[in-house]
Amino acid sequence: xxxxxxxxxxxxxxxxxxxxxxxxxxxxxxxxxxxxxxxxxxxxxxxxxxxxxxxxxxxxxxxxxxxxxxxxxxxxxxxxxxxxxxxxxxxxxxxxxxxxxxxxxxxxxxxxxxxxxxxxxxxxxxxxxxxxxxxxxxxxxxxxxxxxxxxxxx
Amino acid sequence: xxxxxxxxxxxxxxxxxxxxxxxxxxxxxxxxxxxxxxxxxxxxxxxxxxxxxxxxxxxxxxxxxxxxxxxxxxxxxxxxxxxxxxxxxxxxxxxxxxxxxxxxxxxxxxxxxxxxxxxxxxxxxxxxxxxxxxxxxxxxxxxxxxxxxxxxxx
Numbered sequence: 305x306x307x308x309x310x311x312x313x314x315x316x317x318x319x320x321x322x323x324x325x326x327x328x329x330x331x332x333x334x335x336x337x338x339x340x341x342x343x344x345x346x347x348x349x350x351x352x353x354x355x356x357x358x359x360x361x362x363x364x365x366x367x368x369x370x371x372x373x374x375x376x377x378x379x380x381x382x383x384x385x386x387x388x389x390x391x392x393x394x395x396x397x398x399x400x401x402x403x404x405x406x407x408x409x410x411x412x413x414x415x416x417x418x419x420x421x422x423x424x425x426x427x428x429x430x431x432x433x434x435x436x437x438x439x440x441x442x443x444x445x446x447x448x449x450x451x452x453x454x455x456x457x458x
Numbered sequence: 459x460x461x462x463x464x465x466x467x468x469x470x471x472x473x474x475x476x477x478x479x480x481x482x483x484x485x486x487x488x489x490x491x492x493x494x495x496x497x498x499x500x501x502x503x504x505x506x507x508x509x510x511x512x513x514x515x516x517x518x519x520x521x522x523x524x525x526x527x528x529x530x531x532x533x534x535x536x537x538x539x540x541x542x543x544x545x546x547x548x549x550x551x552x553x554x555x556x557x558x559x560x561x562x563x564x565x566x567x568x569x570x571x572x573x574x575x576x577x578x579x580x581x582x583x584x585x586x587x588x589x590x591x592x593x594x595x596x597x598x599x600x601x602x603x604x605x606x607x608x609x610x611x612x
Contacts, residue, residue, distance in 0.1 A: 351505020351514070351572025360505065360575045387585070394587035418505025418572055419588035419611060421514045428579025431541070433548035435573075457573060 308411065309404075310334050313361065313452050314441050316403030320396055325376035329443040329450060337438030342451035346370050346385050347423045347430055348397030352405075352456075354415030359456030361404075362430045363397055366448030390422040397422070400452075462565065463558075464488050467515065467606050468595050470557030474550060479530035483597040483604060491592030496605035500524050500539050501577045501584055502551030506559075506610075508569030513610030515558075516584045517551055520602030544576040551576070554606075 314331055321327040344364030351360050365373075367385060373396075374389055375381040382389060397420040405415060423430070432438050432455035441452040468485055475481040498518030505514050519527070521539060527550075528543055529535040536543060551574040559569060577584070586592050586609035595606040 347577075349503050349575055349577075351507075353505070353507050353570045353572050358570070358572050360573050362575060390585045391587070394585070398587075416507045416512075418507050418512050419514050419586065419609065421503055421516060421609075422585045422587060423501075423503075423577050423579075423582055424585070425577075425579040425582025428577055428582050431544045431548070431576045431578070433545070433551075433574045433576060455573065455575075 309408065309454060309456060310439055310441065312404035312407035313400065313454055316400045316407070317363065317443065317452055319403060320399045321373065325373045327373060327376055327445065329445050332442040332444060334439050334441045337440050337453065340440050341429055342440055342453060343427045343429055344449070344451065345424070345426050346389060346393050347428065348393045348420050349423065349430065350397050350401050350420040351418035352401065352415045354413065357415070357456045359434050359436070359454065360432050361401060361452065361454045362432070363400060364430065364451045365393065366450070369445060369448030369450055372447040385424045390424060393422045394420045463562065463608060463610060464593055464595065466558035466561035467554065467608055470554045470561070471517065471597065471606060473557060474553045475527065479527045481527060481530055481599065483599050486596040486598060488593050488595045491594050491607065494594050495583055496594055496607060497581050497583055498603070498605065499578070499580050500543060500547050501582065502547045502574050503577065503584065504551050504555050504574040505572035506555065506569045507572070508567065511569070511610045513588050513590070513608065514586050515555060515606065515608045516586070517554060518584065518605045519547065520604070523599060523602030523604055526601040539578045544578060547576045548574045
């Protein structure tokens with residue numbers, strides 16, 4: 305895992321939620337996954353492949369935060385996690401990864417993105433299985449927590 | 459989604475579980491995802507990128523089936539889904555995708571695999587977000603159910 309991969313993902317999530325949902329998340333200090341387990345209710349997952357590395361990324365939201373983002377982006381608030389919410393989480397996953405991809409390309413790290421998948425289930429956890437260190441980036445807001453996790457083969 | 463992508467993944471899972479765990483799963487008829495929701499307790503997910511398409515694949519297991527595979531592969535049966543089980547599910551995900559990749563390469567469909575991620579959480583569901591049809595392949599056994607889901611951009 306390369307430390308310089310952390311900030312592009314962190315900055316990209318803040319930017320996407322600010323732009324799309326007028327929402328400010330407060331980023332906490334990134335940590336190594338072994339010290340911390342991220343639980344959430346809905347997650348977007350995506351695979352990435354470059355000429356020199358490959359990896360995976362997830363963004364996990366509390367249900368309350370996902371529903372608030374839904375309301376701010378689309379003006380409607382479903383009672384729970386439905387197909388519109390998973391579509392939104394898939395789109396956010398694409399946008400955050402695409403933003404990080406552009407920043408990392410400027411630094412000479414190129415990768416292609418697979419298509420995302422969205423996990424729905426109360427209190428689930430995700431474990432990225434790659435050779436490198438897993439980095440977890442927590443975010444807090446008055447509506448709930450979010451976590452980005454990234455892992456790249458070293 | 460291309461119909462010729464179905465059988466390589468189906469055959470590869472049967473082969474991996476037969477070889478690694480002496481386990482025979484009974485494949486059911488593949489279906490379109492819109493008719494069916496796959497719930498499970500532990501899933502491996504992986505992204506795939508080729509020159510002409512990209513997509514994602516998941517394998518979802520009931521906890522009881524995952525623990526039985528664990529016992530047969532490694533001779534130990536944990537009380538629940540722990541790190542050894544998620545490691546095993548990540549490895550199965552890599553092996554099944556690698557097997558399908560070799561079969562599809564023989565048919566002229568090349569793709570690279572990202573690294574897998576494993577989801578743990580009782581009764582979770584996965585929604586693949588790609589442009590093509592989602593195909594679900596159910597498998598049954600006396601120890602529980604498994605599902606493969608694949609989706610490729612068309």
